[in-house]
Amino acid sequence: KNQVEQSPQSLIILEGKNCTLQCNYTVSPFSNLRWYKQDTGRGPVSLTIMTFSENTKSNGRYTATLDADTKQSSLHITASQLSDSASYICVVSRSGGSYIPTFGRGTSLIVHP
Amino acid sequence: DGGITQSPKYLFRKEGQNVTLSCEQNLNHDAMYWYRQDPGQGLRLIYYSQIVNDFQKGDIAEGYSVSREKKESFPLTVTSAQKNPTAFYLCASSIIAGGSTDTQYFGPGTRLTVL
Numbered sequence: 662k663n664q665v666e667q668s669p670q671s672l673i674i675l676e677g678k679n680c681t682l683q684c685n686y687t688v689s690p691f692s693n694l695r696w697y698k699q700d701t702g703r704g705p706v707s708l709t710i711m712t713f714s715e716n717t718k719s720n721g722r723y724t725a726t727l728d729a730d731t732k733q734s735s736l737h738i739t740a741s742q743l744s745d746s747a748s749y750i751c752v753v754s755r756s757g758g759s760y761i762p763t764f765g766r767g768t769s770l771i772v773h774p
Numbered sequence: 775d776g777g778i779t780q781s782p783k784y785l786f787r788k789e790g791q792n793v794t795l796s797c798e799q800n801l802n803h804d805a806m807y808w809y810r811q812d813p814g815q816g817l818r819l820i821y822y823s824q825i826v827n828d829f830q831k832g833d834i835a836e837g838y839s840v841s842r843e844k845k846e847s848f849p850l851t852v853t854s855a856q857k858n859p860t861a862f863y864l865c866a867s868s869i870i871a872g873g874s875t876d877t878q879y880f881g882p883g884t885r886l887t888v889l
Contacts, residue, residue, distance in 0.1 A: 665816070695877065704778075704864050704880030705817075750816070761807075761832065762878070764816035 663688040665753050665765035673771045678741055682768045684734040684751030692756035696725050696736045699748045699767065708736070708749075741772045777801065780865050780881035787852070787859070787888050795850045795884045797865035806848035807866040807878065810834060817864065823848055824870070852886065860888045 665686045674680050686694070693712045697705035709718045709725040711734070718725050722739045738745055751765040778799040787793045797806065805824050809817040819832030823842040837856025842848055848867075852859045862885050866878040 670814075702862075702883065702885070704866075704882050706880070707877050710877060761819055761822065764818075766814060766816045 663753075663755065663763050665751055665763050667749075667751050667765040667768050669768060670766070671769040671771070673773060674741055676741060676743055676772050676774050680738050680741060680770065682736045682738075682749050682751075682770070684736070684753075684765055686732050686734070686751070686753045686763070686765075688732075688753040688755055688763050690756045691729060691732075692754040694725075694727055694734050694754075695752040695762070696723070696734075697750040697752060699750060701747070705750055738770075741770075743772050743774060746770060746772045778865060778867050778879055778881040780863075780884050782884060783882065785884055785886045787886065789888055790854045792851055792853050793886065795852065795863055795865075795886070797848045797850065797881060798846055799848075799867045799879075799881075800846060801867055801879065802845070803867035803879070804845070804870050805868045805876075806842070807868075808832075808838070808840065808848070808850045809864045809866065811862040811864055811883075820850065820863075859886055861886060 668683045695710045696708045699705040708723050711718050711727045716727050724737045727734045748767040748769050750767040752762045754762040781796045807822040808820040818834050820838050821840040823829040839851045864883045865881040868876045868878045
C-alpha cells in the first residue's frame with residue numbers, strides 16, 4: 662500500500678532555533694516529493710519539489726533532502742521565526758499513470774518567542 | 775489578483791440539506807481537485823477532473839457530487855447522503871493531472887459545519 666508517514670506529529674521550538682521534520686514513504690514507483698506549508702485555516706502552499714535525481718533543494722530558510730534509496734525525506738528549517746508556526750505536509754507522487762499524490766498527515770510546528 | 779478561490783469561507787448546514795461549495799480558478803489549469811481534511815488526518819481526495827465535462831471519483835466520493843461545465847469552475851455538492859460532512863474542504867488545481875513536476879495550487883478552503 663502506498664503510504665507517507667511523517668514524524669514527529671507535533672513539535673514545539675523556540676524562535677531562532679533550527680528543526681528537522683521527517684518523511685518516510687512507500688510510494689512506488691516514485692515520481693516526486695513535495696513539501697507544503699499549511700497555516701491554520703488556510704490552504705497548503707508548496708515549499709519545494711524534488712524528483713528522483715535531486716537530493717537537496719532549498720527555498721530560503723527551508724532545505725529539503727531526499728534519499729530515494731531509503732525512501733526518506735527531511736525538511737530542515739533554519740533560524741525559525743514565529744511565522745513558521747504551521748503544519749508541514751509531505752506529499753509523494755507515483756509515476757506511470759496515477760494522477761493523484763499521497764499526502765502525509767503533517768507535522769504541526771509551533772514556534773514560541 | 776490571480777489564483778484559486780473558494781467560497782464561502784464558513785458554511786453551516788442543517789442535517790438533511792444539500793449544500794454546494796464553490797471553487798474558481800483563473801490560472802488556466804486543466805486539472806482540478808476536491809479534498810477533505812479532518813483533524814489529525816492527511817488530505818483525502820473526493821473527486822478530480824482532468825478536463826472540462828469529465829471527472830473521476832477519488833477515495834471518498836460517496837455522498838458528494840461535482841460538475842465541470844467550465845474550465846474555471848469545479849463546484850462540489852455535499853449531499854444529505856454524506857454521513858459525516860463536517861470538515862475542512864480544499865479545492866486545488868494543476869496545469870495537468872499527474873505531470874512529473876506538476877504542482878497543485880490550493881484554495882483557502884471552506885469549513886463546513888453541520889448543525
